[in-house]
Amino acid sequence: MRAYGAGWRIMGLVCILAAGVAGCGGNRKNQEPIAAEEGGMGSYQEVLECSFGRRTLANPKFPDGDTYEDNAYTRYVLEKLNVRVIDDFEANGEDYDRQVSLAIASGELPDALFIGSKDILDELVENDLVEDLTQAYEDYASEYMKEVYDSYDGRCLDTATYNGRLMAIPGTNLDSAPCVAYVRQDWLEKAGLIVDEDGDHCLTIEELERIGRTFLEKDPGGSGNPVGMAFVPYLTADDYGGSGYTMNAVTSAFGAYPKLWIRDEDGNVVYGSTTPQMKASLGKLAEWFEEGVLDPQFGTRTWDDITALLTNNQLGIAFGPWHIPDWLLNNVKGMNPEAEFAAFTVCDGEGRVNVAHSNAGNGYMVVRKGYSNPEVIVKMLNLFFDDLVNHSGLEQEAPEIAAYMSLGVDNSARPFQVEVNAYTSLLDDYADIKGCMNGEITMEEVRTAESKSIVESIRRYLKGPKAEVSDWSRYTSRMGGIELIESLTKKGQFRWETPVFRGTTKTMKKSGASLGKMEEETFVGIVTGSVPLDRFDGFVADWKAQGGEKITAEIEEALAAEGGNGR
Secondary structure, rough: OOOOHHHHHOOOHHHHHHHHHHHOOOOOOOOOOOOOOOOOOOOEOOOEEEEEEEOOOOOOOOOOOOOOOHHHHHHHHHHHHEEEEEEEEEEEHOOOOOOOOOOHHHHOOOEEEEEEHHHHHHHHHHHEOOOOOOHHHHOOOOOOHHHHHHOOHHHHHHOEOOOOOOOOOOEEEEOOOOEEEEEEHHHHHOOOOOOOOOOEEHHHHHHHHHHHHHHHOOOOOOOOOOOOEEEOOOOOOOHHHOOOOOOOOHHHHOOOOOOOOEEEEOOOEHHHHHHHHHHHHHHHHHHHHHHHOOOOOOOOOOOHHHHHHOOOOOOOEEEEEOOHHHHHHHHHHHOOOOEEEEEEOOOOOOOEEEEEEEOOOEEEEEEEEEOOOHHHHHHHHHHHHHOOOOOOOOOHHHHHHHHHHHHOOOOOHHOOOOOOOOOHHHHHHHHHHHHHHHHOHHHHHHHOHHHHHHHHHHHHHHHHHHOOOHHHHHHHHHHHHHHHHHHHHOOOOEEEOOOOOOOOOOOHHHHHHHHHHHHHHHHHHHHHOOOOOOOHHHHHHHHHHHHHHHHHHHHHHHHHHOOOOOO
């Protein structure tokens, strides 16, 4: 978890690698293509070996004996496609990014790998290191998968398209806003605190402050050292998935869109971190810090530190995407069986929830230039997101995979390491889950195997106290987090902002890292009081002078060239 926007986090790395990438040409021995049976999931006539770079998690929840290279998913790939997955390297988080960098610099790419950054994809394409997948997608992608991508009106495939050629298979990114404030419901009850009296699960800034102050003063967790609210030092995120422990829920209440390029009321392109609304957001956090409502160690507290505060019953509010109960708050529940979380978000003074449209693309699967069977990545796409998703008899056909879903094994276990879902899939799937729980549809009418597995988890959880933590987490994230999104959608409480630019300009590559550092240091200083709030205006002037103004001009030029639609 780094301080800067997704496009700027790795800028220094890309620049360092550029010289090495330009001269490397991939030294792997290429083999003759292996024929396969007809169709998007046709099996190869001989075993096809495909090496991967795999992004891992510290605790993917594998059953005993299974690994990233040998698990239910890789065995299913071998069974169905006759493809043997071999991991060239496996790594977690920033270690994975470093492994990818080393592979690029040496020219020794695996046959296929996950790429998390558009900037790295740009470099790979620029230097002719990855296969053109245009024909493979056209010939092998199933009709269902093409419909899934078409549901984004081209916005998703466009993120991986260069001069009309598809150079990677992108993951999809739904508009699954808002940033959720998961609040310890058991603490609210213990403290006798009544909030959200209208039941819309939207908190005002004042209500959020009251919760933080009450948890701090009454210590309902009994830790002896409570903390009101806590945020990571980089404070904001430019993407929904990275919003954990950030102040994005607070900035949205002020109408601020940090780290995003938007248009102001006059139609001018502006950087969201430099607006008056951002200044107001920081001013509120500075007040909280001065009054003790904000973590007194803000600025030095890491992601892991905040997680420890939650598990140690010192902190009762966790900010992030709707799904943090599945991979973060489950740890809190495991340590504290009495813990229960309610899902809220923060609204503005008009009761509206301000959110920005997500980037439709989210991560990429690429195939190295020269690999014998580049279409294999499209076959895997079909296998995981058509065959398995739409399989009516998964428990009989693939009992190991059905068991993985029940156990909550992380999806990173799949060698195809991006998620691909239709634009409306989050609420569509939730409608099935909710309808089945309410008796409106039968289990047989639930469309996807994953949704059926979630229904079973929720039923187990509701049966009583012996439910597994994974069942609790699925209940909390769906019946809390997604229920909140569905409710806000139906009531029309979202106010959407569309970022106008998500690419990288020439000056961003040169000055992005230093501007991001200036932003973080200034914001931390304002919140902690070491820098006065009025310094924000000086920051904006410095930001413009040190590259921001030039970046803005480059973006306006790019938008003009594209007809002003943004990208």
